Amino acid sequence: MDISLVPRGYYRRGNFFSKIIHDTLHKKTLSSSGTPFYVTKQNVLISPSQYLGHIDSYVRRAEKLALSFEPKDPLGACRIRSAFSLANKTHYGQFRLSGEPYIIHPLSVAEFLRKRGADEETVVIALQHDILEDGIIDGKKATKEFLAGEMGEAISFGVDGVTQLGKPSLVDKHSKHVEYAIKNIRVILVKLVDNLHNMKTLRYKKPERRRTISMEALNVYAPLANRLGIWDVKRELEDLAFRWLDPKMFRKIRSKRKTLISSSVERISEIKKTLLPALQMIDPDVRLVLETRCIYEIYQRMQKRNILDVEHLSPADIWRVNVVVSDREKCFTALDYVHRMYHPDRNNFPDHINSPEPNGAQFLHTYVMVPGFGMLLVQIRDPQMQAYYHSGIIANPSLMKDSSWLVGLLKDLRSQMLTVDDEVYNVMEQHILPITVYTDKGGEFQTLFGSTVLDAIRVFGEKSFLHALVDEDEKSLSRQLADGCTLSIRTAENITAKLTWLNSLNTLDAIHTLQDYLKSLSDEEILSNAKKALDKGSQKFYLPAEVLIKTRLFKKYISSLGFGSVEEFLRKVGIGEIRVQHVVPQMNNEIYREELLKAEKKEYAPYYYFIRTLDRSQILSRLSWSLCTRLGFNMVEFSPVYTGEVFRGRREVIVVFGVELYRGGIDDNMVSEIQRLQVQTIAERVLLYDPKIIKYPNIGYGALSKNEVDALILLKIKTK
Structure with a gap:
């Protein structure tokens, strides 16, 4: 390994544990503020030996985190060790409200992300995400410059994006996160898991703070997690927030859910045993994963289905089955087998593989009637789809290629006068949550906020998209859809997709479909x-x-x-x-x-040009407007010369004009080349403006020398 590439603060793996403990033992047994260790809210004193006992276990966890990058990325493992060492040093003597050493928080955030496939940069930002907010180094607050010197500009930028200094307003706080996320989506990924881990210790907050933080989690962070496809984070955030926002209903649903799981687990296991052998006939590697709906998810289901009492819930409201087959094509074969075994709801099995969800998730979705159980939800995926189902873009931040929705969100956050939290939530939900669109044939589907008519048509398949005809007007394809609007979709075989449609697309799926067609x-x-x-x-x-x-x-x-x-x-x-x-x-x-x-450092020189045409109004004004007003040229000659020729009652005129160009064509530099061609284009446009003039046989234009200009001016004088 090239030692020059090893980050500052790196310790060889064998010495990592002993080095951390050595540094900690040789510190004063005081907090970074110089006071004895204690937890303010609970007034529980923590002795140095107890503190070091905690650090011992965290160091071992950090080493395990670093080892997850070896042997493929030994340098990444080095940076993880260095990042934890620095975080441990800056948070030394600090505690969470729960009474635990503070370092457990960034470590837990990093572990959560790594478990879902996060890369080294994301994990390092997670380990250090609170250094600028709470970290102390040599008795002083840690700064961006210090962090950049230790870990590099990219890490310092990411940590700064997650950092919340002081008590900014809700709109300022989220504007900052979004602004940084536009350049590095890892900022949002770390912030989501940071919020998730903080929500788990919400019981130590005052009741009013619990409610405020829970509202933010439910209205901002959970929708953001959904937008990025991270359903694990979304569902857990929703449950943690719901617990404090409606504790009575939370407890009711939790209790009923537990009862239903206990009473139906044998039946759902039997269903799994029945399905598995049949599906193994088409794929020996098939997996069936039983999954229960989360508490807030059940609450939403009750609202949608108008279930007023938890006692009316059934096992079908709790369970779903995830079928994982080895490849994409087998998903459709598996769906066919499931439908052969159990009667499906023919009106409700959307294909989200060919038409992915707005957040990029792909799966087949079907409800089947199972005797002795009810309508059971079955979702079918391949391994890649299943991994995305749990982790979204965490394992591959580059999947978020389109940040236009973040740009639009930032613009609205900063341009609108948002003074109360509800207004901020409304703006963020508008940009983050998908919109529902209805068709004139009674169907409905979801698409991203900002989707155009053409984006929405892609949901109905490639053929509809490539032959789309809406109101017989191509401009209508770029109209952005509003939530709840109705869309009329028609196609025509003589209409084919065009390159210009790209300007009317905002969703990646539609863009990729058009690009694939253009490549053909x-x-x-x-x-x-x-x-x-x-x-x-x-x-x-x-x-x-x-x-x-x-x-x-x-x-x-x-x-x-x-x-x-x-x-x-x-x-x-x-x-x-x-x-x-x-x-x-x-x-x-x-x-x-x-x-x-x-070119401005060079001399100007006149460039002369002429237009031979028939006399008509506005010819001189059009020339001067285009040359002077639009392009900023300085005219040095502008003279109409009448030749005495007449065509169909109109006199022939030669318009002579000169403009100052850089070197005027004497030195053939890039600027003078462009300027001469622009003069030529303007001359053509002026000539072709009037269709009647085009029929004149002597029409023409071209460059003139100074002698030719003088001769034409002399002709003008003689004909007066």
């Missing part, structure tokens, strides 16, 4: 579509796409993106992997302006 086209179609799409943006730059892609400016731009040829870049545009609406603004802001700054 021929190379000629892909390049043609790319040029057409690029042309819409380049025309605002006063350059047609066919002209722009031949310029040195464009070639420099695509080279800066790592493309070796124009064709390679256009192919990426044509298959939808590069958003075409960003190309010209990005090229203008990042490349062209840089070249302009270089």
Whole structure:
């Protein structure tokens, strides 16, 4: 191992335990504030030997956490040891309200995340997530600069994103978390589990604080966990919050649930024994996992089904069966076998494999009538889907490729005047929770907030999506849907998906479906579509796409993106992997302006041009508006010259104009090349503005030398 790569504070594995204990033993038996160890709320004194006994067990747990990264990632294991060592040092002598040493909290958060497959960066942030808020180093508060020096900028950024200093308002607190999460989604992952672990010690808080914290957990953190697919965290947060928000109902449901589990466990086990052999015929590796609904989940079920008394609950309200088969295709075969054994509810088995849930979860969902039990929920997944069911994006933060919903949430949190907690909750729920959309045929489905009509159509399958026809107007496809709206979906075989539809999509599933279709086209179609799409943006730059892609400016731009040829870049545009609406603004802001700054140090020179056309109103104003107002050129010559020719009652005119360009074409730099082409484009637009003029046989335009300009001006003088 290259020692230069080992983080500061790293200790060899064999010395890790003894080094931590050695550092702790040689500290004064005082808290970081200089007072004897005690827990304020309970006034329980903790002796140094008791404290070190706790630290002993935590060190062993931290070593086990580090070993989970070996042998695949020994450097990651080193960083885990270093992170725990630093966290233990900064939280030395600090206690939680429960009476436990404070270090157990970040350690427990890190363990929870690692158990669900979190990477090294997430675990390190979890171990150190309270250092900036509560950590003391050498008698002073730990700072971002200190943490960056010890663990690196990425970790310092992540920890700062989770940190809550002082007592910010609810909107300021969540605005900060969201802002940081846009750049690193691990901030939200750590914050969710941080909140979950804190909820478990809520009984030590005052009653009013319990309710406030529980409301936040139920209205913010549980929906966030659901949005990221982390159903384990969502359900546990809901139960912990519900316990304090409605303790009477919580106890009633918990008691009834326990009774029903006890009375029906034999019957559900028999059902499992009946199902398993049948499913093993198609997949010897099939697993059946019995699962009980959580307390708040049962409460929601009661609300939805209008069950007024817990005594009306049945075992069917408690149990569900998860079938895990070895691959995706066997999910559908397993569904067929389950339906052969038990009569299904034909109106309720949605395919969430081909049409994933808004949070990305995939499964087959069906209710079947089981004799002596009732309607039993069966969900079918493959191992990858089952892992996502429990962990969401924890094991793979890169799955959260689309952060636009976080950007929209941050914008609304900061732009709206939110003064009370309920207003903040409403805004966050609006962006986090899925919306329900109804079809004109009586169906309903859920999709993400911000979904467009085209996003929603994807839920009904690829064919409906690729041949979508809504109100016979393509613009209607980009309309964002509101919760509870009704959607009319029609298709037409002569309508096929277009590259421009990409601008109307906000959900990854719809985007990927469109990209897959675009990839299936021929190379000629892909390049043609790319040029057409690029042309819409380049025309605002006063350059047609066919002209722009031949310029040195464009070639420099695509080279800066790592493309070796124009064709390679256009192919990426044509298959939808590069958003075409960003190309010209990005090229203008990042490349062209840089070249302009270089060109400003050079001299200006006039560039002369002419337009031969028929006299008509607004020709001069259109030229001056485009050249001066839109592009900012300085005109040095502007003169109409009448030649004496007449066509269909209109006089022929040669409009001579000159603009100052950088080096005026003498030095063929990128800026002057673009500016000359822009002048040419404007001349073409002015000529083609009036359809009647196009029929004039002598129509034309072109560049002029100074001598040619002088000759035309002389002609103007003679004809007066």
